[in-house]
Amino acid sequence: MHCALRAADRAFRGILDRYAYDQISAPSLRRIYHHRLPHGREWEFVAKFTDDRSHAWRIDYRDFLGAPPLFKANVESELTRLFSRVFEDHFATQMMASERRMFEEFAATTLDQNEINRRRTALLEREEEVRSVHQTGAPSHMVEISTAGMNNRRDYDRFVFAELDRQNWLATNPPIIRPGMEYVNESDDVRMSVLYGMQMAWHSGDVGSKEAQKRAEKLLLEWLSPPQRHQYLKEKSFDVCGGESGKTYRIRHGRQMNIDELDKAGKKVCTWCFLPEGQCPAGDVMLAQKIAIENFENKALATANRFGERSVFSERRAATWERMRSVDDASDWQWGVAPNPTS
Amino acid sequence: MSKQIVMDHTGDSRHAFDANDQAAVAIAEKRFEELTGKGFTAAAKKAGASESTVIRKFDPTAEETIFIPRLQGG
Numbered sequence: 152m153h154c155a156l157r158a159a160d161r162a163f164r165g166i167l168d169r170y171a172y173d174q175i176s177a178p179s180l181r182r183i184y185h186h187r188l189p190h191g192r193e194w195e196f197v198a199k200f201t202d203d204r205s206h207a208w209r210i211d212y213r214d215f216l217g218a219p220p221l222f223k224a225n226v227e228s229e230l231t232r233l234f235s236r237v238f239e240d241h242f243a244t245q246m247m248a249s250e251r252r253m254f255e256e257f258a259a260t261t262l263d264q265n266e267i268n269r270r271r272t273a274l275l276e277r278e279e280e281v282r283s284v285h286q287t288g289a290p291s292h293m294v295e296i297s298t299a300g301m302n303n304r305r306d307y308d309r310f311v312f313a314e315l316d317r318q319n320w321l322a323t324n325p326p327i328i329r330p331g332m333e334y335v336n337e338s339d340d341v342r343m344s345v346l347y348g349m350q351m352a353w354h355s356g357d358v359g360s361k362e363a364q365k366r367a368e369k370l371l372l373e374w375l376s377p378p379q380r381h382q383y384l385k386e387k388s389f390d391v392c393g394g395e396s397g398k399t400y401r402i403r404h405g406r407q408m409n410i411d412e413l414d415k416a417g418k419k420v421c422t423w424c425f426l427p428e429g430q431c432p433a434g435d436v437m438l439a440q441k442i443a444i445e446n447f448e449n450k451a452l453a454t455a456n457r458f459g460e461r462s463v464f465s466e467r468r469a470a471t472w473e474r475m476r477s478v479d480d481a482s483d484w485q486w487g488v489a490p491n492p493t494s
Numbered sequence: 495m496s497k498q499i500v501m502d503h504t505g506d507s508r509h510a511f512d513a514n515d516q517a518a519v520a521i522a523e524k525r526f527e528e529l530t531g532k533g534f535t536a537a538a539k540k541a542g543a544s545e546s547t548v549i550r551k552f553d554p555t556a557e558e559t560i561f562i563p564r565l566q567g568g
Contacts, residue, residue, distance in 0.1 A: 359503055366505025374560070376544035427501060427563035428533075435501040439562040442537045446548040456567040 177241050178202040198233055206233050243281045250274065359432040367434025374438055391441050393448040400444050406436045408458060425455035498522055500561045519554050526552040533564035
């Protein structure tokens with residue numbers, strides 16, 4: 152479990168690093184407490200983060216009698232949701248700070264007061280939207296407790312569990328339920344970015360033993376053309392020409408979401424994701440992708456998933472605000488309900 | 495020596511055979527048929543060359559043939 156949490160933490164910091172966002176103030180998990188309640192049927196879990204916020208939840212052990220692996224999986228799943236939520240909050244904060252800086256830069260260099268006012272209004276609306284969507288409420292089934300200034304373990308425990316008793320959990324003080332990361336509105340760029348970045352960070356890693364990884368990379372180098380080999384050794388990525396369209400694709404080191412389609416100017420148009428079945432190491436996957444694009448591009452892309460450019464990846468984020476603001480969120484989804492793809 | 499390279503979780507499995515040995519060629523052909531029948535894609539290239547070609551029929555003259563498992567969206 153700690154391994155999974157460390158990986159999630161690393162992935163999150165990788166995302167922040169990718170956008171040059173602040174990592175120092177990013178919360179990390181300080182401690183997980185758990186104890187069995189006196190009646191013996193439930194466990195209480197409390198996760199404390201370095202930003203002095205704690206999240207608590209209960210698991211009924213009877214649901215997992217005779218199936219300890221399921222119990223462990225449930226705890227891991229709850230923790231992953233919790234991590235996603237905490238990361239999302241921090242990401243949203245950083246993103247809004249960045250957008251505010253962009254606005255201030257714009258305001259300082261423009262004389263058009265009407266445009267400044269229009270953008271200020273848009274920024275305030277956006278901040279309010281992000282605050283209400285991403286920075287309010289704990290994940291479902293969890294209670295959020297502020298534990299600022301509590302560093303003594305005994306006081307902390309007493310306070311947390313007394314607080315939980317006082318709140319009587321969900322019965323008397325239900326938390327605001329936020330949809331899980333599995334429900335993503337495409338216009339919600341905060342959540343899309345976190346999800347996308349996490350997927351990239353988690354899935355770009357390699358699989359198999361070190362020996363298998365080295366073997367696969369050796370095979371890849373044997374099959375690359377000299378310019379591709381040179382580029383791969385230098386940048387850990389190489390360019391491939393589509394055999395049917397003539398388009399350029401950049402294959403980055405990784406197994407998933409690692410194929411960027413480039414335009415004539417060399418800018419990324421979108422990301423494609425396809426890979427061979429089975430747990431082939433990254434070298435094999437990249438080689439399979441190269442051969443497929445060079446020899447049967449259309450067929451390979453027909454099986455692939457395509458990921459469009461999101462606003463946070465765009466240099467023109469300000470322009471994207473306008474497009475996003477025009478999307479009527481309420482029309483295509485509700486909290487806690489998966490969006491209907493046909494609407 | 496010709497080589498058949500099958501991608502798998504260990505990186506790859508290699509099977510070398512002499513193109514002049516009829517028995518070895520028959521085994522290699524059988525392996526080719528089995529793997530492509532399971533959905534593997536075969537691509538061949540000449541030794542030292544960087545261009546690969548997808549092949550549908552067994553080519554005993556290919557210096558290296560690589561077998562790629564069926565592709566799926568990620």
